[in-house]
Amino acid sequence: MKSPAPAHRRHFIALVAAGLVLAGCKPSDDAGKPGAASTGAIVVGEFASLHGSEAAFGQSSHKGTELAFDVIRSNGGLLGREVRLITEDNQSKAGESATIAKKFVSRDHVVAVLGEVASGRSLEAAPICQAAGIPMISPSSTNPKVTEVGDHVFRVCFTDPFQGKLLADFAWKSLKVRRVAILADTASAYSVGLADFFRQPFVAAGGTVVTEVKYASRDKDFKAQLTAIKAAAPDGLCVPGYYTEVGLIVKQARELGLTVPIFGGDGWEAPQLIEIAGSEALKNTFYSTHFSPAQDNPAVKAFVAAFKSKFNEVPDAMAALGYDSAMALAEAIKKAGSTDPAKVTAALAATDFVGVTGRTKLDAQRNATKPAVIITVENGGFKFLQTVEP
Numbered sequence: 441m442k443s444p445a446p447a448h449r450r451h452f453i454a455l456v457a458a459g460l461v462l463a464g465c466k467p468s469d470d471a472g473k474p475g476a477a478s479t480g481a482i483v484v485g486e487f488a489s490l491h492g493s494e495a496a497f498g499q500s501s502h503k504g505t506e507l508a509f510d511v512i513r514s515n516g517g518l519l520g521r522e523v524r525l526i527t528e529d530n531q532s533k534a535g536e537s538a539t540i541a542k543k544f545v546s547r548d549h550v551v552a553v554l555g556e557v558a559s560g561r562s563l564e565a566a567p568i569c570q571a572a573g574i575p576m577i578s579p580s581s582t583n584p585k586v587t588e589v590g591d592h593v594f595r596v597c598f599t600d601p602f603q604g605k606l607l608a609d610f611a612w613k614s615l616k617v618r619r620v621a622i623l624a625d626t627a628s629a630y631s632v633g634l635a636d637f638f639r640q641p642f643v644a645a646g647g648t649v650v651t652e653v654k655y656a657s658r659d660k661d662f663k664a665q666l667t668a669i670k671a672a673a674p675d676g677l678c679v680p681g682y683y684t685e686v687g688l689i690v691k692q693a694r695e696l697g698l699t700v701p702i703f704g705g706d707g708w709e710a711p712q713l714i715e716i717a718g719s720e721a722l723k724n725t726f727y728s729t730h731f732s733p734a735q736d737n738p739a740v741k742a743f744v745a746a747f748k749s750k751f752n753e754v755p756d757a758m759a760a761l762g763y764d765s766a767m768a769l770a771e772a773i774k775k776a777g778s779t780d781p782a783k784v785t786a787a788l789a790a791t792d793f794v795g796v797t798g799r800t801k802l803d804a805q806r807n808a809t810k811p812a813v814i815i816t817v818e819n820g821g822f823k824f825l826q827t828v829e830p
């Protein structure tokens with residue numbers, strides 16, 4: 441473990457002073473319902489994919505959440521009380537997130553639940569939180585269905601109708617794609633949704649979908665699908681998937697001589713993408729996401745510096761949204777002046793604060809409208825191309 445350098449303290453103080461956290465309020469007097477004890481530590485549950493095929497998502501989001509809890513603690517906790525984060529690993533496996541959410545509700549009596557990155561796993565936990573009346577905040581699940589589960593389910597990121605549209609615009613206008621092929625993951629709610637939200641505006645703009653082929657998460661060989669795609673002669677390939685499969689798809693596509701631009705959404709975001717595909721194969725590829733550490737903005741700079749000091753790495757979109765999800769909760773608990781889940785839920789519904797991923801103002805559907813960024817791969821690293829305003 442690296443001992444904190446003097447720079448660490450400086451960055452940390454800058455982050456705290458950046459006004460990201462308000463001063464603690466006085467304790468409340470709510471009754472002893474689960475999650476609503478008025479004394480003792482305020483317990484928050486976080487579920488994340490710390491191992492398995494989407495471990496990069498969970499690890500990164502968790503680090504952002506941890507940094508936020510450091511900031512909250514250094515400001516004296518919440519409502520004059522200590523804050524405790526319980527983190528559970530779903531290992532990227534289906535079924536685990538529901539089990540964890542049940543444990544958070546019935547055993548840990550959490551005030552709120554933070555998670556997940558992948559929409560499919562947020563969709564597993566959301567009905568349990570909703571039924572228990574415990575607020576859940578997804579940092580980065582973009583599928584619209586997540587917050588449709590009910591009035592206790594929130595997110596601090598944009599949604600896929602926006603992301604699909606911006607990808608269609610980018611493909612049409614910047615990449616000049618006219619004949620697209622789509623390769624989506626039928627086992628992922630995120631992938632199926634994003635394929636739809638891309639297809640509609642792309643076709644509306646005058647584009648043609650020359651072929652649409654499927655795969656399933658954990659597949660390793662995509663040669664059959666890619667051969668069919670090559671035969672359809674597209675001038676662009678849209679792959680709305682997660683980095684583990686996307687990395688293999690890009691690599692195998694280039695091996696088959698498919699040289700067209702390949703693009704997708706935030707599911708591409710992980711350093712492992714470059715490890716799996718190799719930077720040569722990733723030339724002429726593009727993805728949209730929520731945040732770039734290269735953005736020139738004081739809140740981003742303070743966050744990046746504090747994150748680097750604590751973890752010795754540069755934060756990505758999941759880290760930034762993990763941080764903002766915890767900050768949104770802290771703001772809501774302070775505003776509610778209570779840990780009563782109903783009061784925290786009401787305060788969350790009125791969320792409007794400036795996070796490291798920009799202004800986070802929730803609408804009546806508990807979704808945020810925020811800018812996106814487009815990234816490409818160049819010289820073996822990710823390169824920020826442009827910001828897309830909603």
Ligand code: PHE
Nearest residue numbers: 558559580581582630706707
């Ligand atoms: N938006 C993706 C989903 O809903 C998850 C994701 C978020 C992946 C941010 C990478 C970065 O499943």
